Amino acid sequence: VSLISLLVRSSPPLYTTYSHMTSKYYENGRLALKFNEDGTGFIYYPSGSVAVCSSEASSYQNRYYAFDSNRKNTLLLGIDEHAVGFCSSSKRKSMRDNAFEFALSKVGGIITNNEGRITQQWKWDRKAQNCGTPPNGDMVFRLNEHITFTFRSRSDMTLLFEYDSIKHEMDVGMKFKRNDSYLDHAKRGSAGRLIPQLNHVTLQQRTVDFNKEMAAKRNILYPRSENLSPMVQDIVGGLEKRFDEIGGTIKISHESANTWKTDALQMTLSEVPRIPVAGVETGVSPGFSQTIYVSAEDTSSLTKTAPAKLMTSDGEWKDSLSVRTVLREENPPLSRSSTVLKASGRYSSMLVVDPAAVTSDNPTGMIEIQGLPLQGVKWDVLKSSLAAAPASPNSPLTVVLVMRGGDPISCSYLRITELYNRSITEQGGTKRNTSSTTVSRAGSRPASGKATDQSIPQLYKIDVSENNRITKDLGIKSIPTFLMFNGKNLVYAGSVGGKKVKLDSTHKPQILLVESNVKHQIPAEKTLRRMGCDAFLCLGVSEAVNRVQQMTKPTPDASGRTADPVVFDIVLISEDVGAENISLLQKALSEFTKENRTVVAMLISVLGEYGRSNLNAANWESGCTSDVAAFMRPDLATLCSVAIQKPIKPMSIEKLLSMRVVPDADANFGLTPDSLRMKVNKVYNDVKSGQSKPIDYVGIRMSAHDTRMRGGIDLASSS
Numbered sequence: 001v002s003l004i005s006l007l008v009r010s011s012p013p014l015y016t017t018y019s020h021m022t023s024k025y026y027e028n029g030r031l032a033l034k035f036n037e038d039g040t041g042f043i044y045y046p047s048g049s050v051a052v053c054s055s056e057a058s059s060y061q062n063r064y065y066a067f068d069s070n071r072k073n074t075l076l077l078g079i080d081e082h083a084v085g086f087c088s089s090s091k092r093k094s095m096r097d098n099a100f101e102f103a104l105s106k107v108g109g110i111i112t113n114n115e116g117r118i119t120q121q122w123k124w125d126r127k128a129q130n131c132g133t134p135p136n137g138d139m140v141f142r143l144n145e146h147i148t149f150t151f152r153s154r155s156d157m158t159l160l161f162e163y164d165s166i167k168h169e170m171d172v173g174m175k176f177k178r179n180d181s182y183l184d185h186a187k188r189g190s191a192g193r194l195i196p197q198l199n200h201v202t203l204q205q206r207t208v209d210f211n212k213e214m215a216a217k218r219n220i221l222y223p224r225s226e227n228l229s230p231m232v233q234d235i236v237g238g239l240e241k242r243f244d245e246i247g248g249t250i251k252i253s254h255e256s257a258n259t260w261k262t263d264a265l266q267m268t269l270s271e272v273p274r275i276p277v278a279g280v281e282t283g284v285s286p287g288f289s290q291t292i293y294v295s296a297e298d299t300s301s302l303t304k305t306a307p308a309k310l311m312t313s314d315g316e317w318k319d320s321l322s323v324r325t326v327l328r329e330e331n332p333p334l335s336r337s338s339t340v341l342k343a344s345g346r347y348s349s350m351l352v353v354d355p356a357a358v359t360s361d362n363p364t365g366m367i368e369i370q371g372l373p374l375q376g377v378k379w380d381v382l383k384s385s386l387a388a389a390p391a392s393p394n395s396p397l398t399v400v401l402v403m404r405g406g407d408p409i410s411c412s413y414l415r416i417t418e419l420y421n422r423s424i425t426e427q428g429g430t431k432r433n434t435s436s437t438t439v440s441r442a443g444s445r446p447a448s449g450k451a452t453d454q455s456i457p458q459l460y461k462i463d464v465s466e467n468n469r470i471t472k473d474l475g476i477k478s479i480p481t482f483l484m485f486n487g488k489n490l491v492y493a494g495s496v497g498g499k500k501v502k503l504d505s506t507h508k509p510q511i512l513l514v515e516s517n518v519k520h521q522i523p524a525e526k527t528l529r530r531m532g533c534d535a536f537l538c539l540g541v542s543e544a545v546n547r548v549q550q551m552t553k554p555t556p557d558a559s560g561r562t563a564d565p566v567v568f569d570i571v572l573i574s575e576d577v578g579a580e581n582i583s584l585l586q587k588a589l590s591e592f593t594k595e596n597r598t599v600v601a602m603l604i605s606v607l608g609e610y611g612r613s614n615l616n617a618a619n620w621e622s623g624c625t626s627d628v629a630a631f632m633r634p635d636l637a638t639l640c641s642v643a644i645q646k647p648i649k650p651m652s653i654e655k656l657l658s659m660r661v662v663p664d665a666d667a668n669f670g671l672t673p674d675s676l677r678m679k680v681n682k683v684y685n686d687v688k689s690g691q692s693k694p695i696d697y698v699g700i701r702m703s704a705h706d707t708r709m710r711g712g713i714d715l716a717s718s719s
Contacts, residue, residue, distance in 0.1 A: 024166055032166045038062075043168060045069045045162050051147065052161055054170065057081035064159060064172045066147050076143040080105065083154040083174035090144040102141055102151070108132070124154070273307070333358055371418025372425055374401065374461040379470035382460060391487025393688045397457040398485040399680060402476060405465045413480040413671060414461065420673040422458045457484075457680055475697045484680070486687045489694040496671055496679045509533045509569040509657055510551075514544045515603070516576050520646065524572075528649045536568075541581040544571075548588040567592055570656050574603040574646065579635050586639045593641075596661040602628055602640040603648070619647065623652035 018433070024032040026046050034052070035041030039062050043052035050073065053065045061081035068074040068090050086103045089095045099114035107125035108131075122132030139151045148160045149172075157173040186194035219227050226236035274294045309326050310318055317323070386398060401417050462470055465480060474490070484492035511533045515521045521537055528535040536551075538544040538658035551566040570587060592598035593672035601624075604614050618627040623645045628637045642659070644652040686692040 024168070026164070026166065032163070033161075033168055036410040039170075045146075048161070050071055052159065052170070060177055061175050062172075064170065066143060066149075066159065068144055069146070076147065076151060077159070079104075079157070080170050081174070083157070087141055088144060089142065089150050092144070095142075095144065096140065100141060102149075104154070109134070259516055323349060323590050336595060361513055361605060369419060370422075371420070374414070374421060374459050377460045377462060378467055379462055379473070382462070383473075386485050386488045389487045391489050393690065394484075395486060397491075397680060397684055398688070399457045399459050400483040400485070401459075401461045402470060402483060403461060403463060403480040404532075405463045407479065410480045416671050416676065417459065417461070420676045423673060423677070424459075427456075457684070477698070481698070482676075482679075483698075484683050486692070489696075490696075491687055491692045491694065492679075492683045492693055493698040498678050509653075510536070510566055511653075512536045512538065512544060512547065512568045512571045514538045514577055515574045516540060516570065516578070517574070520574065524646075524648045527650065528653070531650055531653055533653070535636060541577055541585050544573075545581055545584045545588055548585070552588075552591075568598050569660055570653070571598060571600045572603055572644070572648070573600065573640060575605070575631065575633050575636065582635045582639060589639075596659065599642065599656045599659050600640045601656055602631070602633065602636050602643040603646040604631055604643050606645045607647075618643070622655045623649045624655045 021034065022041075023034045026032050030046060030048065032046075033041065033043040038056060038059075040054050040056050042050055042054075045051050047069065049069060049340055050067055051069070052067075055063045055065075057063050058081065063081060064077065064079045065075065066077035066087070068076050070090075070092070074091065076090065077085070077087040079087075084105055086101065088101045089099045091099075096114060101112045101116075101248060103110050106124075108121065111120045112119060113119050118134070119245065120132070122134040123130075124134075125131060134153075135151065137152070141149045141151070143149055146161060146163045148162070150158045150160070153173070155173040155175075157171070158169055159172045160169045161167070182196045182198065183194060186196045189195050216524055223236070225233050225240055229234055267290050275292055277293050309330070310323050312318055318326070320426055356586055382398075382400065389395065389398075401413060403414055457653055464471055469477075470476065474493070476493075478495070480495070481493060482496050483490060509532075510527055513521065513524055513535055515526070515537070518539075524535060525535050536547055548568070551568070553565060568589075573585075589598055589600060593600060605611050606615050614631065617630040618625040625643050626641070628640050628643045631637070631643065642656065644656065684690065
């Protein structure tokens with residue numbers, strides 16, 4: 001307890017001096033200054049910010065910097081080791097009347113007043129043209145209330161810091177390694193020549209100094225009691241006396257037997273299976289080939305070292321599939337972690353991974369969902385059945401997958417269609433399109449004992465490898481292709497889902513910025529552009545309403561083509577905008593804000609006195625807050641769900657982008673059960689509303705016809 005009480009310091013003293021460091025403290029206990037033996041260190045304001053900094057330039061020269069006590073820590077002085085630098089007064093209102101700027105260079109110096117006019121200018125070279133007159137006497141410059149700079153000459157400059165009881169002065173003038181010549185102190189020798197009087201260090205003395213330095217370093221790693229302080233010298237001395245004696249009683253041999261290398265080699269070679277030679281090898285076999293390779297007649301060596309599980313009962317190697325199976329069983333795959341489990345299948349909603357399903361045959365643990373098989377039908381039978389069916393708007397669609405057996409793409413389309421068939425069958429409560437349901441050869445549809453939903457389609461498949469009559473009748477040029485019939489009318493033909501495109505990583509966020517101040521718009525737009533966002537700028541709410549209506553509901557152009565609508569990811573509304581038409585903007589965005597597709601945020605200024613009040617009015621996290629009612633705009637509080645700080649910070653935009661909910665329709669993942677369902681429903685609704693037109697000839701249908709990018713154009717139209 002007495003040892004701990006000596007080490008604990010209740011409060012730092014106002015002045016502390018060590019052999020290598022000097023420190024001072026304010027009366028409140030905070031550090032005021034701290035300097036090393038070479039003059040490098042810091043002086044601090046009571047607030048904790050740096051007032052003066054001294055850094056090392058060489059073994060005898062330093063650089064000096066002085067800072068103001070404002071929030072930005074404005075640089076007031078900078079002097080290097082060559083007496084080149086500047087100093088200026090603080091920009092505060094109290095210092096404006098006595099404002100100045102003083103600059104020093106290797107050529108000369110210059111002084112300006114508070115109006116920016118040169119009051120004095122000179123050159124160090126007195127023989128130069130227009131050399132001017134250097135200052136005569138002390139020139140005192142007050143940088144702020146606590147720092148004063150005094151200039152007398154290049155080698156005589158001082159920097160004084162004063163704050164309450166703390167006072168520290170530094171010599172910031174130019175230093176020289178020596179101010180005189182070594183010949184000034186030389187003595188004449190017997191022959192009359194000058195002998196400089198230098199402090200020569202003999203080799204013996206350098207050896208002694210080196211040994212002391214090494215002993216000091218060893219003492220740090222392996223301290224001895226005689227080199228420690230009296231506080232712990234007795235304790236460590238007792239430990240040394242006890243443990244040093246153990247070394248003489250305990251003998252440990254760290255050397256292995258002389259045969260360890262030979263034994264290890266023999267053990268390794270005995271475990272390596274022997275390989276029979278083919279009998280046609282030539283030349284010398286290097287390395288251990290004499291031991292590993294044996295003759296084909298020496299079957300005893302082969303069976304002796306080969307693993308029993310990889311050999312048959314006749315002593316032969318098993319086939320490659322059996323060897324792979326045995327190795328998988330001997331080395332089972334590790335269970336999938338939660339991180340890998342969550343990451344698996346992130347690009348496909350159909351991929352299901354279960355750690356319990358991991359086996360030697362299924363090392364990934366993937367579960368393949370089986371769909372409901374489609375009924376295969378011939379085109380002649382289906383055509384007669386469709387001709388007899390009524391073509392009313394409320395009739396269910398007949399969806400036909402035209403495919404080729406054995407084609408990988410066709411098999412992929414068939415599997416996805418079977419998954420869709422299972423989903424609609426389970427939703428409709430009836431088992432259609434199974435082996436028990438067939439198309440009547442008489443041309444009539446089978447009757448079902450249960451009432452079915454009229455919007456649920458009938459699904460079939462036609463394999464053109466067995467009968468390609470349908471390709472000639474309808475002019476189908478691309479396989480696989482989906483055909484959708486309403487009665488006998490062909491209302492759709494194409495590749496549902498289109499080309500598989502990933503849009504999430506390449507899509508630029510669409511941001512609408514409503515800012516009435518043009519000066520605030522410029523930095524906000526630059527920030528959004530740097531983040532890779534498309535920014536739409538509006539000066540008022542009325543302009544924003546027109547822009548939302550124009551982008552979300554585009555009108556056809558002169559050629560009759562309509563671009564895809566653009567949905568804004570983020571709408572930023574400044575608190576400075578007017579109150580008119582806020583309700584119209586809320587109505588225009590209601591379709592997207594109710595599902596969190598669009599995040600509407602209020603821009604709150606955090607600059608100046610007004611900004612500090614906004615910072616204290618709510619709890620901010622990453623530059624955002626959900627407490628929008630804390631600010632003086634109740635009309636915007638009903639529209640905005642979150643508020644962010646102005647000027648805009650990148651982390652605030654990233655926070656808003658993480659809050660939005662992006663539906664699957666915004667990205668094209670190719671053909672999936674969901675995309676097939678959406679396409680069938682769209683065609684059904686078009687037929688029901690009378691917008692669908694019959695198709696007589698299919699022709700070439702590429703995947704680009706069904707690929708559309710959000711915010712862009714139809715790829716098929718642009719190709």
